[in-house]
Amino acid sequence: MPSAFDVLAERGFVAQCTHPGELPKLLAEKKVSFYAGFDPTADSLHAGHLLPIMAMAHLQRAGHRPIALVGGATAMVGDPTGKDEMRSMLSVGTIDANIRCIKAQLSRFLDFSNDRALIVNNGDWIRPLNYVEFLREIGVHFSVNRMLTAECFKQRMEKGLTFLEFNYMIMQAYDFLHLNRKFGCVLQVGGDDQWSNILAGADLIRRKEQKEAYGLTFNLIMTADNKKMGKTEKGAVWLDAEKTSPYEYYQYWRNVHDRDVEKFLCFFTFLPMAEISKLAALKDNEINEAKKTLAFEATKIVHGEAEAEKAKMAAQSLFEGGSIGGAIPASEFTLQPNTVVIDLFLAAGLIESKSEGRKLIAQGGLSVNGKPVIAHDAPVSREMADGKGVIVLKKGKKSFHHLKIVG
DSSP: OOOHHHHHHHTTOEEEESSTTHHHHHHHHSOOEEEEEEOOSSSSOBGGGHHHHHHHHHHHHTTOEEEEEEOTTGGGTOOOTTOSSOOOOOOHHHHHHHHHHHHHHHTTTSOOGGGSSEEEETHHHHTTOOHHHHHHHTGGGOOHHHHHTOHHHHHHHHHOOOHHHHTHHHHHHHHHHHHHHHHOEEEEEEEGGGHHHHHHHHHHHHHHHSSOOEEEEEOOOBOTTSOBTTEETTEEOBSSTTTSOHHHHHHHHHTSOGGGHHHHHHHHOOOOHHHHHHHHTOOGGGHHHHHHHHHHHHHHHHHOHHHHHHHHHHHHHHHSSSSOOSOSOEEEEEOOTTOBHHHHHHHHTSOSSHHHHHHHHHTTOEEETTEEOOOTTOBOOGGGSOTTSEEEEEETTTEEEEEEEEO
16 A cells, blocks of 8 residues: 555655655554644635645545644734735734634544544744743744755845734744643644745754654646646635635636646545546546546545535536536526626626726626627616526636526
């Protein structure tokens, strides 16, 4: 049976690791506690967080214990990695509210029963720290010269790195030390942009505890069209169904570039590699079957099989004929005497302004009940709705919305 490291390597996760000779052997022969961190900068995780989460799930399936660290303290500073400017400062109340949402989302991927996995908040041990004592115990082990060479600081050095952000590496390293002392955590995992921070933590454990600690990073993902994975024109692809509906989530994966299909099947599903290889071998129009499998499996993991099935049926209804499915984004609308057709698209959130709507109408990009919109100021009547009071709006080829007329 392949070890957890072998599984991750075969599926393309592994970017770098400390102790390349020892770590694979450790993960094959012992059950270890490991951690990954998530800063609660929003009230939901998004698809860009999925790679470390899926890696944690694979490691847990191999018998290792995940520790999901939610950064109630580090989010107060903000990770400078990959940022052109300082992150917005969040209040403690906002951070703590975000943490509650994220904890619930992580439970979809990891089994937290009977301490098979743990969720911890670094605010519990960092917020109460005495600053001078912390500097004397931890700060003394960090070389400023060495820190300035770290990749995570380089981009910010050109525009100005605040002393607040400069502390982020020290705080993350202290997290690793704290988890090592309290839970026997010996491995930190994360995206490859966290390599410098992970090394700092492993080095701090060596200095303070005189024992080895390990780091493992995962490849950062750009899509075939050179976009950050999990981003669309509308913004992030959220794991929260209120922010990104299961149907929209399904459609994100259904519409990935052909060149990304095999990679995403490896990363974001639990399908066996033999099955992935067969799907990846499909060419031309047949690749759509692989995309449907990817979309269904990815949606099932995040939203459950029932929602994935509804999203699949809705997509088939819209794009392959048949009745309209029930998983398409929907909202209610109160009809006014002076309502015109462009008001419907604004209310549905399919356009951001009337000028955008007029431009799309001129290009033939908006339709109502399957018919192209000709005039932005065409009046809307209740007779336009079907027997259930629903008007079907469409933007472009793939964005649909059900607007239910009420009142």
